[in-house]
Amino acid sequence: MxxxxxxxxxxxxxxxxxxxxxxxxxxxxxxxxxxxxxxxxxxxxxxxxxxxxxxxxxxxxxxxxxxxxxxxxxxxxxxxxxxxxxxxxxxxxxxxxxxxxxxxxxxxxxxxxxxxxxxxxxxxxRQGLVVQAGPYQLNSMGRFATLHGERIAMTPKEFDLAMMLFSNVGRVLTSERIQQAIWHHELPPLSRALAGLISRLRKTLHIGVANGIVITVVYAHGYRLDVLEEGIVPRLPRATSRVSLPDRSDC
Structure with a gap:
C-alpha cells in the first residue's frame, strides 16, 4: 500500500x-x-x-x-x-x-x-455499475453523470448522493441514512450540510420538471427522487407524512 x-x-x-x-x-x-x-x-x-x-x-x-x-x-x-x-x-x-x-x-x-x-x-x-433514471445515467466507473448523453462532472459527494437517490427511485431515504453513507457519521442537529449538498446536486444535474426528475423533501424524514410521468409531480399518501413540494426554483 x-x-x-x-x-x-x-x-x-x-x-x-x-x-x-x-x-x-x-x-x-x-x-x-x-x-x-x-x-x-x-x-x-x-x-x-x-x-x-x-x-x-x-x-x-x-x-x-x-x-x-x-x-x-x-x-x-x-x-x-x-x-x-x-x-x-x-x-x-x-x-x-x-x-x-x-x-x-x-x-x-x-x-x-x-x-x-x-x-x-x-x-x-462495485465499480462499473451504471444506473439510469429518466434522461440521466450515472457511471460509477468514471463517477460522472450524463444528461441526454452529455457528460456532467460531479464532486465526490455529489456523485455519492446521486447514486443513492437514483438507485432508490420513489423511495424515501432518511436523512440519517444519507449522512452515514456520505459523511460516515450523523451530522450535528442544526447542520445544513445535507440540505446544501442536495441544493448543489439539483443545480449540477439540472434536476427539475423540465428534465423529468424531481427531488422531494419528505417532512421530518428525508428525501425522495421521483421520475415524472407527463410532468406530474408524485406525492406521498397523506397518512405517511407531510411532504414539502419542490421549490419553484428546482423546477
Whole structure:
C-alpha cells in the first residue's frame, strides 16, 4: 500500500512515517501542500494522510485541490488538533474521508487506516455499475453523470448522493441514512450540510420538471427522487407524512 504523508508543524507526525513503514506500507513524506498537490496528479497513492497545520496552504484547500481534479477517489485522512464538530464537518465537506485528532494513538491510527482501506476496496469492487433514471445515467466507473448523453462532472459527494437517490427511485431515504453513507457519521442537529449538498446536486444535474426528475423533501424524514410521468409531480399518501413540494426554483 502506497501512502502519502503530508507533514505540517506537528512534531508527533514525524514518527508516523516510521510507524507506517514498520507496518509494511510504503510511505512518501511531503513537506508542503503544493508539493503534494503537484505529485498526486503524477503518481498513484492508495491513501493520503494530511496534517491540518501546514506551512504554505490551509489543509482544507489541499483536500479540495486533490479532490477537484487530481485524485477524486483517493482516501484522505486529516490529522488535526481541533476536535470541534465544526472542524470535523468542514473537513468532511471538503472531501476528507476520516478525521483523527491529535495526540495520535498508534493502534487507533492503524485501525482507522485498515477500516478505510477495507471500505474503499469494497467500493471499488462495485465499480462499473451504471444506473439510469429518466434522461440521466450515472457511471460509477468514471463517477460522472450524463444528461441526454452529455457528460456532467460531479464532486465526490455529489456523485455519492446521486447514486443513492437514483438507485432508490420513489423511495424515501432518511436523512440519517444519507449522512452515514456520505459523511460516515450523523451530522450535528442544526447542520445544513445535507440540505446544501442536495441544493448543489439539483443545480449540477439540472434536476427539475423540465428534465423529468424531481427531488422531494419528505417532512421530518428525508428525501425522495421521483421520475415524472407527463410532468406530474408524485406525492406521498397523506397518512405517511407531510411532504414539502419542490421549490419553484428546482423546477
Amino acid at each position: 502506497n501512502i502519502a504523508l503530508l507533514l505540517g508543524f506537528s512534531p508527533q507526525l514525524r514518527t508516523v512515517a516510521e510507524l507506517l513503514e514498520g507496518a509494511g506500507f510504503h510511505c512518501r513524506v511531503f513537506a508542503t501542500g503544493r508539493e503534494l498537490i503537484h505529485r498526486v496528479s503524477q503518481e498513484r497513492y492508495d491513501m493520503l494522510l494530511l496534517d491540518d497545520a501546514l506551512p504554505d496552504l490551509p489543509a482544507m484547500e489541499v483536500v479540495r485541490a486533490v479532490r477537484s481534479a487530481r485524485a477524486p477517489d483517493v482516501p484522505i485522512i486529516l490529522l488535526a488538533a481541533d476536535n470541534s464538530e465544526d472542524k470535523l464537518v468542514d473537513a468532511l465537506d471538503a472531501g476528507a474521508d476520516d478525521y483523527i485528532c491529535r495526540p495520535l494513538n498508534a493502534r487507533v491510527l492503524m485501525a482507522r487506516i485498515t477500516a478505510l482501506r477495507r471500505r474503499v476496496t469494497g467500493e471499488r469492487l
